[in-house]
Amino acid sequence: xxxxxxxxxxxxxxxxxxxSIAVAAGFGAVTIRAVAERxxxxxxxxxxxxxxxxxxxxxxxxxxxxxRRAQAEAAIGGASGAAGLRGLIEWAVLTPGERTHxxxxxxxxxxxxxxxxxxxxxxxxxxxxxxxxxLLAATGIRDIATARDVLDVTVDxxxxxxxxxxxxxxxxxxxxxxxxxxxxxxx
Amino acid sequence: xxxxxxxxxxxxxxxxxxxSIAVAAGFGAVTIRAVAERxxxxxxxxxxxxxxxxxxxxxxxxxxxxxRRAQAEAAIGGASGAAGLRGLIEWAVLTPGERTHxxxxxxxxxxxxxxxxxxxxxxxxxxxxxxxxxLLAATGIRDIATARDVLDVTVDxxxxxxxxxxxxxxxxxxxxxxxxxxxxxxx
Numbered sequence: 088x089x090x091x092x093x094x095x096x097x098x099x100x101x102x103x104x105x106x107s108i109a110v111a112a113g114f115g116a117v118t119i120r121a122v123a124e125r126x127x128x129x130x131x132x133x134x135x136x137x138x139x140x141x142x143x144x145x146x147x148x149x150x151x152x153x154x155r156r157a158q159a160e161a162a163i164g165g166a167s168g169a170a171g172l173r174g175l176i177e178w179a180v181l182t183p184g185e186r187t188h189x190x191x192x193x194x195x196x197x198x199x200x201x202x203x204x205x206x207x208x209x210x211x212x213x214x215x216x217x218x219x220x221x222l223l224a225a226t227g228i229r230d231i232a233t234a235r236d237v238l239d240v241t242v243d244x245x246x247x248x249x250x251x252x253x254x255x256x257x258x259x260x261x262x263x264x265x266x267x268x269x270x271x272x273x274x
Numbered sequence: 275x276x277x278x279x280x281x282x283x284x285x286x287x288x289x290x291x292x293x294s295i296a297v298a299a300g301f302g303a304v305t306i307r308a309v310a311e312r313x314x315x316x317x318x319x320x321x322x323x324x325x326x327x328x329x330x331x332x333x334x335x336x337x338x339x340x341x342r343r344a345q346a347e348a349a350i351g352g353a354s355g356a357a358g359l360r361g362l363i364e365w366a367v368l369t370p371g372e373r374t375h376x377x378x379x380x381x382x383x384x385x386x387x388x389x390x391x392x393x394x395x396x397x398x399x400x401x402x403x404x405x406x407x408x409l410l411a412a413t414g415i416r417d418i419a420t421a422r423d424v425l426d427v428t429v430d431x432x433x434x435x436x437x438x439x440x441x442x443x444x445x446x447x448x449x450x451x452x453x454x455x456x457x458x459x460x461x
Contacts, residue, residue: 233454239431253396264427
């Protein structure tokens with residue numbers, strides 16, 4: 088795949104366009120044509136810089152996920168055990184805006200039918216699972232598997248509940264649920 | 275709106291078609307044309323029996339939600355307090371198949387942009403909230419608002435987590451998360 092001198096900038100622009108379309112209408116609406124229209128570019132310019140539709144999706148999603156992963160690591164900040172875990176989980180449910188949560192839902196739904204999205208989501212989930220498992224192991228908690236499931240359900244639930252009710256919950260309201268969860272896990 | 279002798283049957287067929295399309299591709303893909311194609315019918319036959327697109331969506335979603343609500347009431351079975359609550363929550367996360375959970379996600383996402391879906395979802399949520407609040411009140415629990423939020427997050431989380439990982443969790447795995455939640459709420 089050919090690359091230009093300013094290819095990083097072009098890839099970023101394509102990535103932003105993909106994310107905007109997916110947030111508004113789901114990944115099914117992300118076509119080379121839709122991306123080109125959004126950028127005021129030609130479809131051939133997109134495929135020249137990035138490749139076909141799968142490559143466009145992969146590039147955009149990977150870029151986005153890597154940015155989130157860096158934020159998550161910063162939130163953990165090298166802490167281990169309960170402190171690191173709390174940093175990670177609070178980051179996941181309190182920090183990202185509605186746009187990120189919408190993108191996440193679009194990704195989870197899109198992964199049902201698009202192998203390229205499934206692969207990127209699986210890769211992220213492997214990282215997340217290992218990170219959570221290691222942090223839980225350092226807390227000395229007995230049932231790591233159940234604790235991990237409870238945390239995953241809490242994170243996914245806090246993402247979905249906002250949409251369910253039409254607008255995201257306040258940070259204070261999310262925090263109360265998290266606090267109940269920490270007590271439940273005795274962390 | 276005109277009704278035929280066999281209108282209940284026709285409405286049911288339209289409702290099933292709407293649900294199938296929404297489960298597969300979201301409510302954005304539900305058009306009169308798509309419903310007609312699925313039923314091997316004409317678009318004018320659909321609009322004659324049900325009405326325009328909003329009316330088609332409303333009829334299908336209301337029928338589906340009413341069926342779920344009847345199942346939920348049966349699961350509560352007239353029990354009050356913790357027993358009734360457990361019946362309701364276990365029904366929500368253990369009983370419906372993947373199709374119902376997919377429809378629920380499609381409805382939550384569709385409600386962002388379609389007023390008719392928002393109205394039906396809000397109506398269901400009002401019923402759910404009141405039911406959960408009353409059952410919680412009968413348990414004597416102190417902080418009803420937080421308990422209700424924890425239960426809502428758990429239900430939404432268990433719905434979403436299955437899609438997140440590519441396949442729904444086993445009933446045993448969901449039940450372990452629910453058990454942790456009951457302990458947390460001391461129910």
